[in-house]
Amino acid sequence: MPKVVFIAPDGSQRVVDAHLGESVMSAAVRNGVPGIVGECGGNCSCATCHIYVDEEFAVDVGGPQGMEEDLLELGAAAERRESSRLSCQITMIESLDGLIVHIPEEQ
Template identity: 50%
Template structure:
């Protein structure tokens, strides 16, 4: 299990023990984290699982694919560290990672 923390836009934290191999979106949905809507179910066909990745973990999460970049164009309040949580697989290298959830999705 890998400890990750989801931070709502108002600062409320949800520290979760995540199973390796799941996506951050799956972890958030299974644990009832508010703000991760996941309308497309993880198919990289929307931007309703948008998160801001902690700068210290940008390399560990890998590069966004061209399709993910395209979907991020629909994200509200996109930033340099924006990612779709459905495209980030949980692995040991994400231990201790914090991701922030924007106030609005899509």
């Protein structure tokens, strides 16, 4: 089972198990990770699961596309960065084991 490392704004870390094929958002919500809200339930319509992908994983995860790009540009409460993604749009696969993501201060 691949792991995801969530880093809070204060620098604290929370490591959770994610099921293969599960979204990063779903793994966070299922494990009660603070700062990942996921109000829309993973339907790419709210931007309350905004994260910053760690540089080490940026190429493997890739960038936002379509609706996700629009939501990050217009709907995200926190600063948009080059590494910004919606965690509902990142599906866990074996090669992402150990994925490190940073949670913004606000959603």
